[in-house]
Amino acid sequence: MPHPSISNYFISLDEAKKLSKSIKIPIKEEKVKIEDSYNRILSQDIFSMVNDPPFDNSSMDGYAVIYSDTINATEENPVELEIIDFISAGIVSDKEIKSGYASKIMTGAPIPKGADSIIMIEKTKSSNGKVLLFCPSFPNYIRLKGENLTKNELILEKGTFLTPHEIGLLATSGHHIISVVKKLKITIISTGDELISPGMEISTGQIYESNSYVLEGLIKQIGHIPLRKKSIPDSIEKLREELDQASLNSDLIITSGGVSMGDLDLVRKIMETEGNILFWRIKIKPGSPPLFGFWKDIPLFGLPGNPVSSSVVFQMLIDPWIKSITNAKGPNKKIIKAKLTEKIKIKKDFLVFVRVIVENNGKEMIAYTKTHQGSGNLRSLSVSNGLAIIYPDSKYDIGSTVDIYLI
Known part of the structure; x- marks a missing residue:
């Protein structure tokens, strides 16, 4: 039955x-050194400043030679060449290779003029300024100028999420300072009289607060700044105070708990009366109670208090929204297919995410549950590596193929 307001x-x-992605917020950019760009999002396309390699060079320790000199070389009838130079990486030889001659060369050293191939040192024997070749040389052991990158080539697109490999590519292409999306500041507020911080002495009726730590980690994974607050009791006044404070220094507010239909679900109540709700409740399990709206013009996602629900809703709703507004193209979680080893119950009209272990049994990818599926069972996420996506009004028996969202 629709909610009246x-x-x-x-x-x-x-x-x-769709509704959340229709809401945009100002996104700023800043310049950072590449060594400080891990887990950052490019705000501009990147073009290579150089050719890579910048010159033809050897991919092996060996000898730079002319291929036609070596074509008939065998173990029984080696070819003998005169050594005229030693070329190490960073040294440019001024000696041209002509027929009957070779230059000893190290990996990464520039190819001397006249040479068109390399023979690895293991296939040679040298003495008294001569080298014996026991097989033909290899033209493909020369790394050609620009075979990896060409100058002014587009190498990384705007929105790229920078991992160590992309940062290495930035360095290879000559970039030291780059433009990135300024990290969002995301305040996390957990609510509930029963919550206490880890490390405190626990009493009957209390539980250790964990959701903010999970959310903090998920936010860091996608490259932004979590502002995790100490949990607050079920108090409209305290909640209002925390929300007001968060609205002054946050790009986004995430609350945990207080969004369902109970008397003390105060996040939902204060958002109804003093905030602006765009939607409330979603047809997913776990995690059906979330809301999305604004508190003093700052977007706010209200997540359920159950730990699994909170994590699942972040991954399925908030994560895509943050990537959408920042134009981020990663990090992307993979969806693979696997066969169920057990029957899964469906929930009419609901999209269900079942915590599973997915593995290869030697023949195919299979998926099975390890622990019970209660939304308060955070251990079920810790021991699982995937969420089986159970679509509404479908049938999932033993052997059914399911989509698995890897976590």
Whole structure:
């Protein structure tokens, strides 16, 4: 039954994504050194400043030779050449290779004029200024100028999420300072009278607060700044104070707990009366109660208090929204297919995410559950490596093929 004051009530995950992605916030950029760019998002296309390699060079320790001199070389009838130079990496030889001659060359050293191939040192024997070749040389052991990158080539697109390999590519292409998306500041507020911080002495009726730590890690994984606050009790006044403070120094607010239909679900209540709700409740399991709206013009996602629900909603809803507004093309989680080894119950009209272990049994990829699927069972996420996506109104028996979202 629709909620009387909220137009987008109990909608599908796709509808929730569409509605949230229609909301944009100002995204700034800044310049950083490449050594400080790990997990950052490029805000501009990157073009190579150089050719890579910048010159023809040897991919082996050996001898630079003329291929036609070596074509008939065998173990029984080696070819003998005169050594005229020794070329190490960083040295440019001024001696041209002519028929009957060779230059000893190290990996990465520039190819001397006249040479068109390399023979590895293991296939030779040298003495008294001569070298015996026991097989033909190899033209493909020369790395050609620009075979990896050409100058002014587009190498990384705007929105690229920078991992160590992309950072290495930036260095290879000559870049030292780059433009990146300024990290979003995301405040995390957990609510509930029962919550206490890890390390405190626990009493009957209390639980250790964990959601903010999970959310903090998920935010860091995608390259932004979590501002994790100490959990607050179920108090409208305290909640209002924390939300007001967060609105002054945050690009996004994420709350945990207080969004369902109970008397003390205060996030939902204060957002109804003092905030602006775009949607509330989504047809997914676990995690159906979330809301999305604004607190003083700052976007706010209200997540369920159950740990699994909180994590799943972040991964399926908030993560795509953050990537959308920052134009980020990663990091991307993979979806693979696997066969169920057990029957999975469906939930009519709901998209269900089942925590599973997915592995190769030697014949095919299989998926199975390890622990119970309660939304308060955070261990079920820790021991699983995937979420089986159970689509509404489908049938999932033993042997059914399912999509697995790898976590």
